[in-house]
Amino acid sequence: xxxxxxxxxxxxxxxxxxxxxxxxxxxxxxxxxxxxxxxxxxxxxxxxxxxxxxxxxxxxxxxxxxxxxxxxxxxxxxxxxxxxxxxxxxxxxxxxxxxxxxxxxxxxxxxxxxxxxxxxxxxxxxxxxxxxxxxxxxxxxxxxxxxxxxxxxxxxxxxxxxxxxxxxxxxxxxxxxxxxxxxxxxxxxxxxxxxxxxxxxxxxxxxxxxxxxxxxxxxxxxxxxxxxxxxxxxxx
Amino acid sequence: xxxxxxxxxxxxxxxxxxxxxxxxxxxxxxxxxxxxxxxxxxxxxxxxxxxxxxxxxxxxxxxxxxxxxxxxxxxxxxxxxxxxxxxxxxxxxxxxxxxxxxxxxxxxxxxxxxxxxxxxxxxxxxxxxxxxxxxxxxxxxxxxxxxxxxxxxxxxxxxxxxxxxxxxxxxxxxxxxxxxxxxxxxxxxxxxxxxxxxxxxxxxxxxxxxxxxxxxxxxxxxxxxxxxxxxxxxxxxxxxxxxxxxxxxxxxxxxxxxxxxxxxxxxxxxxxxxxxxxxxxxxxxxxxxxxxxxxxxxxxxx
Numbered sequence: 093x094x095x096x097x098x099x100x101x102x103x104x105x106x107x108x109x110x111x112x113x114x115x116x117x118x119x120x121x122x123x124x125x126x127x128x129x130x131x132x133x134x135x136x137x138x139x140x141x142x143x144x145x146x147x148x149x150x151x152x153x154x155x156x157x158x159x160x161x162x163x164x165x166x167x168x169x170x171x172x173x174x175x176x177x178x179x180x181x182x183x184x185x186x187x188x189x190x191x192x193x194x195x196x197x198x199x200x201x202x203x204x205x206x207x208x209x210x211x212x213x214x215x216x217x218x219x220x221x222x223x224x225x226x227x228x229x230x231x232x233x234x235x236x237x238x239x240x241x242x243x244x245x246x247x248x249x250x251x252x253x254x255x256x257x258x259x260x261x262x263x264x265x266x267x268x269x270x271x272x273x274x275x276x277x278x279x280x281x282x283x284x285x286x287x288x289x290x291x292x293x294x295x296x297x298x299x300x301x302x303x304x305x306x307x308x309x310x311x312x313x314x315x316x317x318x319x320x321x322x323x324x325x326x327x328x
Numbered sequence: 329x330x331x332x333x334x335x336x337x338x339x340x341x342x343x344x345x346x347x348x349x350x351x352x353x354x355x356x357x358x359x360x361x362x363x364x365x366x367x368x369x370x371x372x373x374x375x376x377x378x379x380x381x382x383x384x385x386x387x388x389x390x391x392x393x394x395x396x397x398x399x400x401x402x403x404x405x406x407x408x409x410x411x412x413x414x415x416x417x418x419x420x421x422x423x424x425x426x427x428x429x430x431x432x433x434x435x436x437x438x439x440x441x442x443x444x445x446x447x448x449x450x451x452x453x454x455x456x457x458x459x460x461x462x463x464x465x466x467x468x469x470x471x472x473x474x475x476x477x478x479x480x481x482x483x484x485x486x487x488x489x490x491x492x493x494x495x496x497x498x499x500x501x502x503x504x505x506x507x508x509x510x511x512x513x514x515x516x517x518x519x520x521x522x523x524x525x526x527x528x529x530x531x532x533x534x535x536x537x538x539x540x541x542x543x544x545x546x547x548x549x550x551x552x553x554x555x556x557x558x559x560x561x562x563x564x565x566x567x568x569x570x571x572x573x574x575x576x577x578x579x580x581x582x583x584x585x586x587x588x589x590x591x592x593x594x595x596x597x598x599x600x601x602x603x604x605x606x607x608x609x610x611x612x613x614x615x616x617x618x619x620x621x622x623x624x625x626x627x628x629x630x
Contacts (some may be wrong), residue, residue: 109420173415174414174416176399177382178404178433180432
């Protein structure tokens, strides 16, 4: 029984359960498209600048909020503890979760891009840069989710994951870009992973230059969160 | 030379900060036998079991399961586990859960047949969180049996089961044992232990206070038992009893005189104790029960 088989089995299992969850569907597909639609109605303006914002919201919702809450409740139910007694290793489990989350993020992105195209979105895409920011951003927020879910009680994870999500979206350089904030505040906000992700996606989808600083911010947050999660994650 | 035990634990110590959960447990579980781990709540049973499952790290000591380090793949592919608390995905249906688990093992039983065996309808669409406590226990047991394990670890397997389900479970475990599976179980249902266990280990305050067969621990039917200070020199007592009597200290402070009980023997024991300046308490004819042993283990001073 190879590791690849186990990882695929676990990714399939996670996907199966996630896609059955109505809240998940709402969070990944309905809310981002509704948000884009609302932005178009309320703000008008240039859709090319709005899609990266909504895509960031969608990625953070899928890779952070949803993953943290799901993992927290799996941990509370003792499901992860039981899996630790099977041949599925911790690495298999995390890779399986990453694959499932990545697949969900891709599905969510495809749905959003299709809706945006109908609304007139014509992006100037740098595929390499887009791939790098989606991968690094998704990975960083997934590591943060596992860090949170691996230490706290499920109820605390539920409250914190939702609270942090709202704070990051509103004040973390997503809905309001860090560049539009007063320099002292904007400088701090640009060091948050949410701002780095949104800045990176905006550049990748509007033909802007690669924001190296944002890339570095994500690398540092991602590496630090993954290392901490590895040290602190408890099965129960 | 005796065969290598399926589970070997030597001088196991587990500390959580200043709390010592397990303090020098040494025990074995033999191949193709049922070993029951007994003791009062907080004795260290679940910690010992979780160490054997590879879920926790020992502070010190040696643990070998099927000849290898617990938690390694060489072990997890050959071991089935039923945890005391949890162990199910709440939103999963029983059959899909077992089918997923089957993909993790190199060999496995048929998930539908296993659910049938434990009395769960394989075609049910009910998610595990909507099953009754007893039904959840049965799904957990099916998951433990799924890899056709060489070693089964069951933490409180009969908790929440109705009498019929409990009897069926005990029969299923006896069949597994007879087919060669080694089983380690913890339980507070002492009648289950008397019905099933080949070897019993009693833990209290983190260490083993008694182990042996049920008959060893409770004394044979032809026996008299009494309690007193530990480590009494018994040679004098044996000399006052008929020649076919054998006297031993089965646990610190608990003594059994093996042989046919009679008023004369009872008088000889109390007289000898009086000569030693010792008060013989709990003087009983016949077997001590496992319940008495576990209660005594929990009430003995550290």
